[in-house]
Amino acid sequence: MxxxxxxxxxxxxxxxxxxxxxxxxxxxxxxxxxxxxxxxxxxxxxxxxxxxxxxxxxxxxxxxxxxxxxxxxxxxxxxxxxxxxxxxxxxxxxxxxxxxxxxxxxxxxxxxxxxxxxxxxxxxxxxxxxxxxxxxxxxxxxxxxxxxxxxxxxxxxxxxxxxxxxxxxxxxxxxxxTYTLPRRQIANGVVDAFVHTVEQYLTYPVGGMVQDRFAEGLLQTLIEIGPKALETPEDADVRANLMWVATMALNGLIGAGVPQDWATHMIGHELTAAHGIDHARTLAIVLPSLLNVQREQKRDKLLQYAARVWQIDSGTEDQRIDEAIRRTAQFFESLGVKTRLADYELGTEAIDNIVAQLEVHGMTKLGEHKDITPAVSRTILEGAR
Amino acid sequence: MxxxxxxxxxxxxxxxxxxxxxxxxxxxxxxxxxxxxxxxxxxxxxxxxxxxxxxxxxxxxxxxxxxxxxxxxxxxxxxxxxxxxxxxxxxxxxxxxxxxxxxxxxxxxxxxxxxxxxxxxxxxxxxxxxxxxxxxxxxxxxxxxxxxxxxxxxxxxxxxxxxxxxxxxxxxxxxxxTYTLPRRQIANGVVDAFVHTVEQYLTYPVGGMVQDRFAEGLLQTLIEIGPKALETPEDADVRANLMWVATMALNGLIGAGVPQDWATHMIGHELTAAHGIDHARTLAIVLPSLLNVQREQKRDKLLQYAARVWQIDSGTEDQRIDEAIRRTAQFFESLGVKTRLADYELGTEAIDNIVAQLEVHGMTKLGEHKDITPAVSRTILEGAR
The missing domain is CATH 3.40.50.1970 (Rossmann fold)
Incomplete structure (x- = not known):
């Protein structure tokens, strides 16, 4: 730790x-x-x-x-x-x-x-x-x-x-x-809390066992309550747990003593600034592709994520990682949150612009290893087309 | 919640x-x-x-x-x-x-x-x-x-x-x-943190999903690191996790928004006051018997504890509960912490005295349902002979 x-x-x-x-x-x-x-x-x-x-x-x-x-x-x-x-x-x-x-x-x-x-x-x-x-x-x-x-x-x-x-x-x-909030805002909230947790969890192992268990508990809870929060808006326990998960996901606790990523957020911020896409939706676009592109650096934790959060325990390492990433994107989509740039009518030109903006804002060494250069960000965005 | x-x-x-x-x-x-x-x-x-x-x-x-x-x-x-x-x-x-x-x-x-x-x-x-x-x-x-x-x-x-x-x-x-601490104190620390967590977790369900996941994560971590903390005293990650688990077990977080028990502690305090037994050892004596005696009131959470913390998923409900309690006691014993009154050379006379002391100190309605009367405390202590 x-x-x-x-x-x-x-x-x-x-x-x-x-x-x-x-x-x-x-x-x-x-x-x-x-x-x-x-x-x-x-x-x-x-x-x-x-x-x-x-x-x-x-x-x-x-x-x-x-x-x-x-x-x-x-x-x-x-x-x-x-x-x-x-x-x-x-x-x-x-x-x-x-x-x-x-x-x-x-x-x-x-x-x-x-x-x-x-x-x-x-x-x-x-x-x-x-x-x-x-x-x-x-x-x-x-x-x-x-x-x-x-x-x-x-x-x-x-x-x-x-x-x-x-x-x-x-x-x-x-x-x-929160009962009267639009579905869209609840779905965004679930995705936002999910990605906050992932940014502090899916990096590389440092023996932070409590932090890992807590992060996994938040992710498991979101997977369980996300659909219910949309289906039964006045379920008091579901909304209470959603509120408490979101608070715990970013109050410093699960990120204390472990590496943090935040590249998904930095790339996402540019998508919001340039195209006005909801913050959470930008995260849903970037995260699955980022996990795919950074799979070597994140291999150990991706396998732990697959096993403990999604109960994926068969297949080769890469098959398990693929499946965990697929289910992550599927979870966002199941909430009505689209995960491809094309869903927001963005293509090559937008990618050029986002990469340029990252450079303008000094976001040239992102991620827990500071190895997400503008070229890697481009690869991530290409993978999210 | x-x-x-x-x-x-x-x-x-x-x-x-x-x-x-x-x-x-x-x-x-x-x-x-x-x-x-x-x-x-x-x-x-x-x-x-x-x-x-x-x-x-x-x-x-x-x-x-x-x-x-x-x-x-x-x-x-x-x-x-x-x-x-x-x-x-x-x-x-x-x-x-x-x-x-x-x-x-x-x-x-x-x-x-x-x-x-x-x-x-x-x-x-x-x-x-x-x-x-x-x-x-x-x-x-x-x-x-x-x-x-x-x-x-x-x-x-x-x-x-x-x-x-x-x-x-x-x-x-x-x-x-903590590297130079005696084995006995480390073992006591593991048991103390374990029972602190259980006192806030093993009650009845109120839909506190985050609190449950966090408590289960602390218990799983203790089960994993407890033996290692004794075997390899200078394992930095093991000792760091033990320290952080013990802090998180009783800083208010896992107990917020859920019922709490604390009967094990109240009965244990009398054992320490009367016989000078280490605090953690009194908890190890009382807890397994208390869980057994209170199994109806705690049934739902005992089953959850069996499944999520000990991965016990076969047998009747009562068999699974029995097995979870057995493993709990076995875990304490594996650390060198004895779980029977007889191990401390205490018998009927001591039980009479402890029950009398609970009455003197007004500890007559213990537990999350306030249903652990002196008579129930006696049954719990009899079960721990």
């Missing part, structure tokens, strides 16, 4: 009817900005429930944070916080809203151009406004980690930052708030 | 050669009391390493904290802290030293008789001195939780308390520090 640090101070309040707990979770003298996305938070009553729990506190709202939240939009929230002297942020939504809130929290008092937070990947962050979250969409794990991904729309640049200052103080996870 | 809260702010610094990190983890102006147990911390050089990392800080020492740390001993540490105006505690040792340090941290500024902290199980704790730990013995999980068990030797009373004020600020986990 590799040496590691693990630190995660976010308090999780999990279960039905927990939004009322905001009354005690948010400081009583806080001047609160509620940040949210589209109109669904208003329509489904969550926003009203949140405001009711906040009682007599000063509360302002900032809506309209996009999927793949943009710097341009978020800087307007920063201005509102400064002009109205607000001091506590509350994200109500999914990963995009929480990621956006993390950026806003650091940008408000940032000394310099806040875009530098992204350019330095958070290394120059020295503080942040305190904030909490009310999660309404299980997927990204942002509710219990200190990372965020922000897009600058004028340059189509999608960059990530990490800072221990942006752990949410608390996150309220009420699975019943 | 049941509603739950999860909060664990302890920073873990894990790996070889990490003790030097104390230089930055302990506040530079701290007046430190190092608390430790027997002479092994001195002999094996850990204490010198710790003091070296603390550099020019004011450092005092308090040694002699016993296994099953006593109120009487710990109150002497409290007096030393008060008289020398120390303000930061550093536990160097295993669960007993860390548990003792938690009590000391709360007792120093406690308003009233500190024994009340135990009598109220921590409900009246309003603060604690800050403290960290350097773990040298993997077993109890105390390095990443907010609980402690303290014994009052004059009355042979062993009681637990919990308080969010006693999470360690940090814990340094260096697996190489």
């Amino acid at each position: 590799q040496n590691f640090e693990f630190y995660n101070p976010t308090k999780i309040v999990f279960g039905t009817e927990t939004i009322s707990r905001l009354a005690e979770l948010v400081p009583s003298d806080a001047r609160v900005l509620i940040l949210y996305g589209g109109s669904s938070a208003q329509k489904n009553g969550t926003l009203d429930e949140v405001k009711s729990a906040l009682g007599a506190r000063t509360v302002r709202e900032f809506g309209g944070i996009e999927p793949n939240p943009t710097y341009e939009t978020l800087m307007r929230a920063v201005e509102q916080i400064r002009s109205e002297k607000l001091d506590f942020l509350l994200a109500v939504g999914g990963g995009s809203v929480i990621d956006g809130t993390k950026f806003v929290a650091t940008a408000v008092n940032f000394n310099g151009d806040p875009w530098e937070i992204l350019l330095t990947h958070g290394q120059n962050v020295e503080g942040a406004l305190p904030f909490g979250s009310v999660l309404t969409l299980p997927a990204t794990g942002s509710e219990m980690n200190c990372g965020a991904v922000i897009t600058r729309s004028e340059t189509q640049t999608k960059l990530a930052f990490l800072s221990p200052h942006v752990f949410p103080r608390f996150s309220v996870l009420d699975p019943s708030k | 049941q509603n739950f809260e999860f909060y664990n702010p302890t920073k873990i610094v894990f790996g070889t050669e990490t003790i030097s990190r104390l230089a930055e983890l302990v506040p530079s102006d701290a007046r430190v009391l190092i608390l430790y147990g027997g002479s092994s911390a001195q002999k094996n050089g850990t204490l010198d390493e710790v003091k070296s990392a603390l550099g020019a800080r004011t450092v005092r020492e308090f040694g002699g904290i016993e296994p099953n740390p006593t109120y009487e001993t710990l109150m002497r540490a409290v007096e030393q802290i008060r008289s020398e105006k120390l303000d930061f505690l550093l536990a160097v040792g295993g669960g007993s030293v860390i548990d003792g340090t938690k009590f000391v941290a709360t007792a120093v500024n406690f308003n009233g008789d500190p024994w009340e902290i135990l009598l109220t199980h921590g409900q009246n704790v309003e603060g604690a001195l800050p403290f960290g730990s350097v773990l040298t013995l993997p077993a109890t999980g105390s390095e990443m939780n907010c609980g402690a068990v303290i014994t009052r030797s004059e009355t042979q009373t062993k009681l637990a308390f919990l308080s969010p004020h006693v999470f360690p600020r940090f814990s340094v986990l260096d697996p190489s520090k």
